[in-house]
Amino acid sequence: MVSAYVLITVPAKNSGDLVNTLLxxxxxxxxEAEAVYGEADVIARxxxxxxxxxxxxxxxxxxxxxIVTVTRTFIIIPNMHRGQVG
Numbered sequence: 001m002v003s004a005y006v007l008i009t010v011p012a013k014n015s016g017d018l019v020n021t022l023l024x025x026x027x028x029x030x031x032e033a034e035a036v037y038g039e040a041d042v043i044a045r046x047x048x049x050x051x052x053x054x055x056x057x058x059x060x061x062x063x064x065x066x067i068v069t070v071t072r073t074f075i076i077i078p079n080m081h082r083g084q085v086g
Contacts, residue, residue, distance in 0.1 A: 002048050002075060006058060007040035009070035015041045018067060029057055040072070051075070 015035035022033040033044040048054040
């Protein structure tokens with residue numbers, strides 16, 4: 001299993017639309033998607049079975065959405081993270 005965070009830039013008025021698109025069109029991969037303030041407009045947590053599948057999802061699907069201008073992908077290092085605290 002490969003987990004990653006994908007930071008996505010879109011025109012600000014399209015953040016909600018992108019969140020809905022990611023969650024509705026790719027539910028098998030997109031575990032969470034949120035509109036945020038800051039450098040990116042949307043952050044999605046993605047799980048795939050391989051780096052190649054992650055590559056295909058980001059490069060061939062997400063980046064080709066008309067409203068997406070930039071993506072930045074951060075692959076999570078296995079066994080070096082913790083779940084929720086508290």
